[in-house]
Each structure stands twice: as C-alpha cells, then as structure tokens.
Amino acid sequence: xxxxxxxxxxxxxxGGSLMLSCTVSGTTDYQYCMGWFRHTPGKEREGVAxxxxxxxxxxxxxxxxxxxxxxxxxxxxLYLQMNSLRSEDEGIYYCAAQSHSxxxxxxxxxxxxxxxxxxxxxxxx
Numbered sequence: 001x002x003x004x005x006x007x008x009x010x011x012x013x014x015g016g017s018l019m020l021s022c023t024v025s026g027t028t029d030y031q032y033c034m035g036w037f038r039h040t041p042g043k044e045r046e047g048v049a050x051x052x053x054x055x056x057x058x059x060x061x062x063x064x065x066x067x068x069x070x071x072x073x074x075x076x077x078l079y080l081q082m083n084s085l086r087s088e089d090e091g092i093y094y095c096a097a098q099s100h101s102x103x104x105x106x107x108x109x110x111x112x113x114x115x116x117x118x119x120x121x122x123x124x125x
Contacts, residue, residue, distance in 0.1 A: 002027045002114040004095050009119030016085050016123075022078040022095030022116055030073050033103035035112060036080045038091040038121070047107025048093070049080060058106045062088070085123045092118040 008020040024030055031053030039045040049059045049069035057069050068081040078095055096112035098104060105111045 002032070002097055004097060004114055004116035006093065006095050006116040006119040009093060009121045011122040011124065012085055014086060014123055014125045017081070017083045018085065018121060020080040020082070020093055020095075020119060020121075022080075024076045024078065024097070030071075030076050031101050033098040033101060033106060034071065034078045035096050035098075035103070035106055036069060036078075037094045037096060037109055037112075038089075039094070039118075040091040045094070045109050047109065050103050050106030051078070052103045052106075053101030056103075058103065060107060082121070085121075087123050087125055090121055090123045092120050094118045 003026040005023045012018055033052050035050035036048045037045050038048050048063055049067055051057050051069045051071055066084045070079045095116045097114040098112050
C-alpha cells in the first residue's frame with residue numbers, strides 16, 4: 001500500500017517562500033500521477049498542482065508562475081516550491097497519488113486513492 005508523508009510546512013510572511021516535500025513508500029513503482037491539494041476551513045479541498053509520471057505539470061490558475069511541482073524519482077519524493085505566498089495560499093497541504101502514470105482529472109481529489117496526513121502552511125500579512 002502506498003504511503004505518503006508530507007513535510008516542510010510552517011509559518012511565513014506574505015511574499016515569502018516554502019518548499020513542501022512528500023516522501024513515497026510502500027511501492028516499487030514511483031511513476032504515479034501525483035498532486036498537491038490544500039484545504040482551508042470552510043472551503044472544499046482544492047487541487048493546487050499535479051504531475052504525471054512522465055513529468056507533465058498542471059496547476060491551479062491562481063498559483064501558476066508562483067508554485068512549481070517536481071519529483072525526484074531517485075529519492076521517491078514529490079516537491080512543491082511555493083514562492084510569493086499570499087494569505088489565500090494558507091491551509092493544510094496534502095500530497096496524493098493516483099494509481100496510474102497519466103493524471104486523470106489531475107486537480108480533482110476524487111481521482112486520487114492515496115493521501116498523506118497533511119502539513120500546515122500559515123501565511124501572515
């Protein structure tokens with residue numbers, strides 16, 4: 001069973017940067033479609049970024065040019081570099097994996113079947 005563990009969350013001032021990491025274990029195939037989602041109280045969980053097994057990236061419109069998703073297969077790790085953070089970026093960030101390489105509805109959470117426990121990102125103005 002795929003296990004995902006996020007790290008790297010924290011508190012940052014608006015305009016600052018954070019890098020989130022997600023370590024993958026429990027599988028010998030690390031080429032799944034993977035994504036980052038965030039949840040803010042009172043809102044539905046939303047897809048932020050996703051990456052296919054071949055490295056094709058996709059982003060929520062509001063984070064384009066500020067966030068970068070990447071993966072290091074040798075380290076079995078998914079990353080999310082977040083720059084120019086805004087108050088609306090605050091929330092609990094989750095990494096998730098689909099069961100295949102091509103992302104099907106990559107920014108839609110119902111397509112993912114493995115989830116991490118989440119890491120908190122707080123942005124202060």
